[in-house]
Amino acid sequence: MEFLVCISKAPDTTTRIAFTEGDTRFNEEGVQFIVNPYDEWYALVRALELVEAGGGKVVIAAVGGADCDPILRKALAIGAHEAVRIDAQPEDAMQVAAEIAAYAKGQSFDAILCGKETIDHNGSAVPAMIAEHLDVPCIALCTSLNYEGDKAIMTRETAHGIEKVGVSGPFVLSAAKGMAEQRIPNMRGIMAARTKPLQVVPASGATAGTRIDRFALPPEKAGVKLVDADNPSELVRLLREEAKVI
Amino acid sequence: MKCIAFIQTKGGQASKASLEAAGFAAGIGETIAVVSGVLNGDGGLGAVGVGRVLQGPADLDDGQLGRLVSAAANQEEAHVVVCAQDHLGKAIAGRVSVRLNAGLIAGVTEPPQGDNYTRNVFSGKATAQVKGATDKLVITTTPNAIGLPAAGSGTASVEAFNADLGERKVEVLEAAAPSTGGRAPLPEAELVVSAGRGLKGPENWGIIEDLADAVGATTACSRPVSDIGWRPHHEHVGQTGIAIRPNLYIAIGISGAIQHLAGVNGSKVIVVINKDPEAPFFKAADYGIVGDAFDVVPKLTEAFKAL
Numbered sequence: 001m002e003f004l005v006c007i008s009k010a011p012d013t014t015t016r017i018a019f020t021e022g023d024t025r026f027n028e029e030g031v032q033f034i035v036n037p038y039d040e041w042y043a044l045v046r047a048l049e050l051v052e053a054g055g056g057k058v059v060i061a062a063v064g065g066a067d068c069d070p071i072l073r074k075a076l077a078i079g080a081h082e083a084v085r086i087d088a089q090p091e092d093a094m095q096v097a098a099e100i101a102a103y104a105k106g107q108s109f110d111a112i113l114c115g116k117e118t119i120d121h122n123g124s125a126v127p128a129m130i131a132e133h134l135d136v137p138c139i140a141l142c143t144s145l146n147y148e149g150d151k152a153i154m155t156r157e158t159a160h161g162i163e164k165v166g167v168s169g170p171f172v173l174s175a176a177k178g179m180a181e182q183r184i185p186n187m188r189g190i191m192a193a194r195t196k197p198l199q200v201v202p203a204s205g206a207t208a209g210t211r212i213d214r215f216a217l218p219p220e221k222a223g224v225k226l227v228d229a230d231n232p233s234e235l236v237r238l239l240r241e242e243a244k245v246i
Numbered sequence: 247m248k249c250i251a252f253i254q255t256k257g258g259q260a261s262k263a264s265l266e267a268a269g270f271a272a273g274i275g276e277t278i279a280v281v282s283g284v285l286n287g288d289g290g291l292g293a294v295g296v297g298r299v300l301q302g303p304a305d306l307d308d309g310q311l312g313r314l315v316s317a318a319a320n321q322e323e324a325h326v327v328v329c330a331q332d333h334l335g336k337a338i339a340g341r342v343s344v345r346l347n348a349g350l351i352a353g354v355t356e357p358p359q360g361d362n363y364t365r366n367v368f369s370g371k372a373t374a375q376v377k378g379a380t381d382k383l384v385i386t387t388t389p390n391a392i393g394l395p396a397a398g399s400g401t402a403s404v405e406a407f408n409a410d411l412g413e414r415k416v417e418v419l420e421a422a423a424p425s426t427g428g429r430a431p432l433p434e435a436e437l438v439v440s441a442g443r444g445l446k447g448p449e450n451w452g453i454i455e456d457l458a459d460a461v462g463a464t465t466a467c468s469r470p471v472s473d474i475g476w477r478p479h480h481e482h483v484g485q486t487g488i489a490i491r492p493n494l495y496i497a498i499g500i501s502g503a504i505q506h507l508a509g510v511n512g513s514k515v516i517v518v519i520n521k522d523p524e525a526p527f528f529k530a531a532d533y534g535i536v537g538d539a540f541d542v543v544p545k546l547t548e549a550f551k552a553l
């Protein structure tokens with residue numbers, strides 16, 4: 001099996017978000033970057049498990065500048081075999097997906113695994129877009145992936161619960177919690193990652209379909225109103241009469 | 247501006263998240279809804295401002311739905327396609343965006359201001375104003391963010407619709423087994439009762455379930471609680487779990503780490519119950535009780551039942 005895992009760079013989850021240039025840009029100063037958790041913990045690890053069990057390789061791809069290289073090295077340290085960086089500064093999901101699809105079209109991957117969303121853009125948009133470009137199914141919010149012969153068997157979350165589906169032929173999935181367990185890279189992996197191939201390929205020139213005008217921080221809370229532990233009915237009254245939520 | 251709204255139905259009725267999406271579209275311009283499969287009457291769509299419904303065939307997979315919605319947009323010469331940012335929306339919207347070469351603004355949380363759309367970014371730690379850069383646009387609306395328009399008295403007309411949908415490629419082997427025990431799914435829930443490591447063990451969740459039943463809420467949990475297997479994965483809320491925006495979020499025995507807050511701070515009202523008055527969650531709360539959950543929660547349940 002050959003898997004392509006789409007890896008994005010995300011600010012560490014403890015980052016306090018701030019903006020610069022008149023609130024038009026994310027302030028990256030002092031920010032630690034990580035592999036987007038869904039891409040790393042679930043998509044990448046599940047692909048590695050399947051290849052360890054049945055042979056093949058895991059290629060990781062990111063659309064971004066040289067600032068993505070440390071993230072790709074981290075994913076190589078976890079066990080990916082090869083990395084590809086598509087050299088562009090993507091502005092939105094449309095651009096990312098078109099670049100990944102353009103790269104994947106020339107290859108023969110059995111499946112393309114994405115995370116369910118990036119924790120900075122929260123679009124959950126890229127996977128279905130890649131699938132449409134390649135005219136293959138997209139299993140969104142996938143919680144398990146196994147093979148029975150050539151057929152991929154997956155479970156996914158739907159509005160009504162958990163559904164089991166099968167796909168023959170290539171597909172894209174977006175990975176949600178449950179698919180695999182996080183792996184911590186060991187020393188051997190980190191050493192090996194230094195010499196694994198990281199290929200930089202030129203972008204195809206795809207453009208974005210949206211642009212961000214301005215960022216804002218949510219309004220501060222007015223402050224908590226404390227209710228005595230012995231008088232929970234007062235809380236119920238406040239929720240009904242003051243907050244009007246019940 | 248003409249809009250297409252893609253509607254998910256259950257038992258012939260439009261889902262609440264889809265009605266919100268349709269109402270949002272109707273606020274932008276003349277809206278034509280697209281459904282796949284059975285519809286009872288107009289499925290409730292006329293009341294939110296939809297004039298016509300295009301009814302496509304049933305049992306389509308994501309690729310076919312993408313084609314159906316795109317074909318409807320082409321036929322109607324619509325410039326905006328709207329659907330809910332729910333499970334299905336996440337599988338469809340990107341496909342329509344590519345087919346129509348339309349920019350996608352995902353997870354919009356407010357009615358548009360001119361051509362500016364507001365959405366959450368950084369897992370709810372910030373918002374962004376986004377504009378389309380293409381002639382056409384696809385927009386998904388975050389469930390329970392925008393709400394329903396005041397119900398009108400209109401009825402939508404329903405016409406059969408079909409297009410070249412290609413073949414089905416995803417085989418459903420087992421239909422969805424409910425995971426939330428009849429309660430509203432978390433992303434759409436209006437009321438949520440959530441608990442964390444302060445509960446000490448899975449055997450203590452009875453008081454949480456009782457409170458959730460009394461409130462009519464869906465249950466959720468912090469990440470460590472689902473990681474250790476006290477609760478199922480799909481209950482995990484936060485930056486790396488599900489992002490929710492209920493009207494009421496009651497957090498019990500949860501410290502309020504930044505990653506937890508990121509997924510829940512869109513809640514309209516937050517109640518925190520924690521025995522530690524210094525717990526960071528109180529800073530993000532509207533109401534709080536400092537006390538032992540094992541003592542406070544059963545009393546609170548009684549107080550809700552007394553309503």
Ligand SMILES: Cc1cc2nc3c(=O)[nH]c(=O)nc-3n(C[C@H](O)[C@H](O)[C@H](O)COP(=O)(O)OP(=O)(O)OC[C@H]3O[C@@H](n4cnc5c(N)ncnc54)[C@H](O)[C@@H]3O)c2cc1C
Pocket residue numbers: 013037441442443444445467468469470471482483484485486487498499500501502503504505506509519520521522525537538539540
């Ligand atoms: C990359 C990353 C991503 C993460 N993503 C998420 C996420 O998506 N969601 C998430 O929730 N966490 C996430 N976390 C974990 C997060 O940092 C916290 O560790 C976690 O939220 C803490 O869970 P908790 O509040 O249940 O437990 P604790 O931090 O242990 O807090 C327990 C709380 O219960 C209180 N308590 C104890 N006993 C009682 C009692 N008898 N009655 C009342 N109160 C009591 C304590 O005072 C304390 O405040 C993430 C962490 C990382 C590193």
Ligand SMILES: Nc1ncnc2c1ncn2[C@@H]1O[C@H](COP(=O)(O)O)[C@@H](O)[C@H]1O
Pocket residue numbers: 005006007008009036038039061062063064090093096113114115116117118121122123124125126127
């Ligand atoms: N710049 C990028 N390079 C590679 N993959 C990406 C990039 N951005 C997003 N992805 C993939 O698409 C998924 C969903 O992203 P999004 O649509 O932004 O929420 C992520 O979890 C990644 O797997």
